[in-house]
Amino acid sequence: MKLRVEPAGGPLQGTYVPPGDKSISHRLAILGGLARGRSRITGFLESADTRATLNAMGVLGAGIGEHEDEIVINPQRLKVPPQPLDLGNSGTGMRLLCGALAGREELFGSTLQLIGDHSLSSRPMARIIKPLSSMGARIESDQGHAPLKLVPGPLKSIRYQLPVASAQVKSAILLAGLAAKGNTVVIEPGPSRDHTERLLPAFGVQLHDGQPGIGISGGQALQGGDFHVPGDLSAAAFVVAAGLLVPGSDIRIDNVGLNPTRDGVIRILQAMGGQLDIALGEDLGGEPVGRLSVRDSELAGIDVPMEWVPLSIDEFPVIMALAAVASHQTRIHGAAELRVKESDRLAVMCAQLSRLGVNLEESADGALIRGGRILGGQVDSGGDHRIAMSLAVLGLVAEAPVVIDNAEWIRTSYPGFVDDMRALGAQMEWV
Secondary structure, three states, X not given: OOEEEOOOOOOOEEEEOOOEOHHHHHHHHHHXXXXXXXXXXXXXXXXXXXXXXXHHHHHOOOEEEEEOOEEEEEOOOOOOOXXXXXXXXXXXXXXXXXXXXXXXXXXXXXXXXXXXXXXXXXXXXXXXXXXXXXXXXXXXXXXXXXXXXXXXXXXXXXXXXXXXXXXXXXXXXXXXXXXXXXXXXXXXXXXXXXXXXXXXHHOOOOEEEOOOOEEEEOOXXXXXXXXXXXXXXXXXXXXXXXXXXXOOOEEEEEXXXXXXXXXXXXXXXXXXXXXXXXXXXXXXXXXXXXXXXXXXXXXXXXXXXXXXXXXXXXXXXXXXXXHOOOEOEEEEOOOHHHXXXXXXXXXXXXXXXXXXXXXXXXXXXXXEEEOOOOOOEEEEOOOOHHHHHHHHHHHOOOOOOEEEEOHHHHHHOOOOHHHHHHHOOOOXXXX
16 A cells, blocks of 8 residues: 655644554563453554554463453463464564563463564564573574474573663563573663563562673562553654654644653754753653654754664664755664664665665665755655655655555554644645
């Protein structure tokens, strides 16, 4: 399906509330399904990816109920699923479930199949297979890729140094550590999202300082409770970008998560000259939440500090889109992780920006982007939801309409994107 975006005919204005945080929704679906006692979740993101993780927990035996805007999970003793666990396009769901299920006693000796779509089957899984195998997990793969075969069994604790900072790998090890004997410690070379570390204590699990690293003691039980998912900063980033680009725009963004391990995009946009004001509110479920105010701005390119890269890794497609219209040049380096996302985001974004007339140079771990005019025309998402939305935002300031092929991938993470942008004044339509 195609998405057609018209150049903005006027400012974008209004109040916007982003959908629930994708990363937190995945984790709540898994933890709620493993906990003792009922969990009630409000603000859960309704998307193909998060629904795949929630459905997988249902196939494993968790009772999933839905009442208006609330997801209710009634955990039961896990059972061997009668069918493969289909995670669709969800890398988070597949990686975290491997860790969560590897040591579940009620599944010992059974064989679980975890499958996904073509995109998920191309993403690296060896990064979780290696540490989980060292804990005693038995995992078969297709040369380090899905489909995976997992045979749950007894696990031992490990002390593991991550070669690259990764919230998904860290979380998979910590979840496996819950079922392992002894104390498991994960050491990261740099910061990554800490949603798992914030949620585990909310489920009654104690973490400890691994000196260095994060430690977890095996044998602890998760306890259900009431949870609220704050708005997703990664989704809000597209609205922020549109508000910065379109002349005269003034947008208020409410109930957005402002976790400091996720705020790299805010730092980068402010460094580029973006008028982006922050008002912190009360924490929700251990997550800082607040309000953003965005006004149109004259952006200038920067050299993105490498220490900000892991704090904004999911937002780089839209950062690259903003760099394409900023004055001067933007240099991105240390971002090779972008090559193993839903697509090779460096290659796809560079190719599509070039089609729109952007002057740039791609490198092994980043790009040099020289801002200028956006000509308009036809581009392709490369099967990547974040690239599709980034190109849509750029279309608002193009010299002619932008038509995005394969834009239906937006629905895997943000089904309401087009409607939300229209409500603020953007002209977009599915073709």
